[in-house]
Amino acid sequence: MEAKAGRPRDKETERRILEVTVRLLAEEGYSRMSIDGVAAAAGVSKPTIYRRWSGKADLATAAICTIRLAEPEISTGSTVGDLTAALQNFSRSLLRPNGMALVGTVLAEEGHTPELLALFRERLVMPRRAIIRGILERARRHRELRSGVNLDAAVSMLVGAFYARYLATSKVPSRFAQTVVATVWTGICKPS
Amino acid sequence: MEAKAGRPRDKETERRILEVTVRLLAEEGYSRMSIDGVAAAAGVSKPTIYRRWSGKADLATAAICTIRLAEPEISTGSTVGDLTAALQNFSRSLLRPNGMALVGTVLAEEGHTPELLALFRERLVMPRRAIIRGILERARRHRELRSGVNLDAAVSMLVGAFYARYLATSKVPSRFAQTVVATVWTGICKPS
Amino acid sequence: MEAKAGRPRDKETERRILEVTVRLLAEEGYSRMSIDGVAAAAGVSKPTIYRRWSGKADLATAAICTIRLAEPEISTGSTVGDLTAALQNFSRSLLRPNGMALVGTVLAEEGHTPELLALFRERLVMPRRAIIRGILERARRHRELRSGVNLDAAVSMLVGAFYARYLATSKVPSRFAQTVVATVWTGICKPS
Amino acid sequence: MEAKAGRPRDKETERRILEVTVRLLAEEGYSRMSIDGVAAAAGVSKPTIYRRWSGKADLATAAICTIRLAEPEISTGSTVGDLTAALQNFSRSLLRPNGMALVGTVLAEEGHTPELLALFRERLVMPRRAIIRGILERARRHRELRSGVNLDAAVSMLVGAFYARYLATSKVPSRFAQTVVATVWTGICKPS
DNA sequence: CATGAATGAGCTTTCATTCAT
DNA sequence: AATGAATGAAAGCTCATTCAT
Numbered sequence A, B, C, D: 001m002e003a004k005a006g007r008p009r010d011k012e013t014e015r016r017i018l019e020v021t022v023r024l025l026a027e028e029g030y031s032r033m034s035i036d037g038v039a040a041a042a043g044v045s046k047p048t049i050y051r052r053w054s055g056k057a058d059l060a061t062a063a064i065c066t067i068r069l070a071e072p073e074i075s076t077g078s079t080v081g082d083l084t085a086a087l088q089n090f091s092r093s094l095l096r097p098n099g100m101a102l103v104g105t106v107l108a109e110e111g112h113t114p115e116l117l118a119l120f121r122e123r124l125v126m127p128r129r130a131i132i133r134g135i136l137e138r139a140r141r142h143r144e145l146r147s148g149v150n151l152d153a154a155v156s157m158l159v160g161a162f163y164a165r166y167l168a169t170s171k172v173p174s175r176f177a178q179t180v181v182a183t184v185w186t187g188i189c190k191p192s
Numbered sequence E: 001c002a003t004g005a006a007t008g009a010g011c012t013t014t015c016a017t018t019c020a021t
Numbered sequence F: 001a002a003t004g005a006a007t008g009a010a011a012g013c014t015c016a017t018t019c020a021t
Helices: A011-028 A035-042 A046-052 A056-066 A079-095 A101-108 A114-141 A151-169 A176-188 B007-028 B035-042 B046-052 B056-066 B079-095 B101-108 B114-141 B151-169 B176-188 C011-028 C035-042 C046-052 C056-066 C079-095 C101-108 C114-141 C151-169 C176-188 D007-028 D035-042 D046-052 D056-066 D079-095 D101-108 D114-141 D151-169 D176-188
Strands: none
Touching (some): A011 A035, A011 A046, A056 A114, A101 B101, A114 A151, A114 B151, A176 B151, A176 B176, B007 B035, B007 B056, B007 B101, B035 B046, B035 B056, B079 B151, B101 B114, C011 C035, C011 C046, C011 C056, C011 C101, C035 C056, C046 C056, C056 C114, C079 C114, C079 C176, C101 C114, C101 D101, C114 C151, C114 D151, C151 D176, C176 D151, C176 D176, D007 D046, D007 D056, D007 D101, D035 D046, D079 D114, D079 D151, D114 D151
């Protein structure tokens, strides 16, 4: 039982394949994305891909698995400031080229490849919500919130406003985060 | 030998093709949807489709064009009641089978077939927003809103909360509309 | 319900595809035979094949279906003469190039594509056996056979001798039919 | 550091590979059989196979080479009894799962890989024929046969009846051997 | 020498589109 | 104007074989 029998698998190759897959998944969408295309763009042959993943769905899910939300630490000193900063980060990622396309493709494939949506939730949706929920929970601990506020609903409103806005115009003004936070905050903060 | 010989059947055929296309677009997504599949489901031949529309994108666009938001008139007597009713309608349409898949597919195709998203906005997104915006405008006329409220942002929050919620769990509790409306309303109504 | 809507299917094309398929089936064997190869050899595109048959197995079975045993009428005046003539025909078809290869391929595929063997039996094996059995039945009606003779076993011996011989050497001497018939006949004819 | 270090394991590996190859050859047929499949079933890697044999054909040939007819000694005291016993053995091996598939595959591959048929003859066909021929030769020495009987043809009839029967129905009744032997024996034994 | 990795070519099948009737 | 037939291109996947460790 040696540590490494045979030719070692090239870690760099694997990374490149997944990177390319994430890109094509966003650019082309799941069903347009082809293994041929991934292989060509990654500079490997198709069996190199099939040796690692059992098929297209498996590759796509693995690719989504590699995505990790990389958000900077937020600490502005105030709840409103933190929420605004978090949503501005979100806004930026949404407005990146194909920023919404990946969201679209996992939703579109829900009926055919539900793993995509499941993983997308686990890797991207939930972590982002957790950040925002964390800010709200801290505010609650600091007794800034009125009683009975539903934090999950608040998170959905804050984040969702951007989805809805994008769906309406593809353009999100830079002050949008402030406006949204202000409104929601008025709705959930303890009345003065 | 009437003047309009052969035409009556035409309109019906056209309608059936578009109806089938809308269904398949939601069920399969744009790139999975095939002209073959549309032709078979509509009971016509492929050239019958190509005679009317120039290709797959044109057909899909035309299909989305036929979609019309059919929401019942809302009039509960209060702004909060009207908003809640409107969002409950929205929630129902979201939770229908493949309710989010069409949203997903038009987003996923934004890079390849932007007309789909454009028309989706015109036919579905904007009319729904208009209904909700209408309720808010009436509230403003009735001086129920505090000054400076951004109505579009409010609409985005109300509607978007559902997108965000769906993206997080695919399940939307029936009380969600009330919770969202309550929070937003507190944020935008004139303080008592 | 018109007689012929649309472009008529080219009967000649269909015939050519099947002809090529029979040839390649014998030359290459079932699993080596490819739809690509059939399409190229028949001068058509692959979808032209898929429009007519649902896949490789369907095409191969259809091809075997077209095979028809074309044996000349036999009438030499005597049972021994008729049997010898029938077996000489059989011998000739066996010794044709790839004459045994089709037999081999349907046997080899019994586990994977049993329809092939089933059809091969129906189209080739059984008709040939019927001819020989017919000769023996006539002999029985003429009271040439001893009582209790098992005709099916006799047919198997007559025909099978050629399979066994081929399996032993690929060469069948021209007098083989006479030898076999003589021996079997002595075994089944009424003792003088 | 002995003289033959590492060899013992080799022989066992080789044996296992060949054993698996024989099985897959019968189960899948030559062209369906894959080196990948052999390697997996034998628990070795592909280069381990390629180091020993030059390719697929070479491996299959070697595998057939290992086959040895293992028939029990027959001695019932009478020629008819011995022949019947020998054919019953044959019948059993034919009716084993995939019993005819190997016959089929070597016939099907005659055009592409004639070595398979050649070796199959040498290792299986001829030894079996030799057993039956031996019984007949002993009968001739005992002056039980009429003069001028062609022993090879007799062997072909006896053995071939089973091939023909299988090709007709895949089912061989247990009394078939007796019937065949009785008929052929009547045809070749010295008239009383 | 055995291993796992890599490859090019091939397979069956489906699609968007155009042609012929 | 509608049909069924035909097509070139591509998709997902597997194979026999070779390479690098």
